[in-house]
Amino acid sequence: MPNALLEGDPQVAALIDKELERQQTHLELIASENFTSAAVMAAQGSVLT
Secondary structure, three states, X not given: OOHHHHHHOHHHHXXXXXXXXXXXXXXXXXXXXXXXXXXXXXXXXXXXX
16 A cells, blocks of 8 residues: 555545455456456556556
């Protein structure tokens, strides 16, 4: 988790961490629930967006 988010809003940072854990540990049986790779998430959170 980026330090800026953790310092700016620790509650949102905690929710994002929980969602990441949920995606990594649970199987979704809904076809529309697609999770992206870490590389794509990193690119979307970069200066390119």
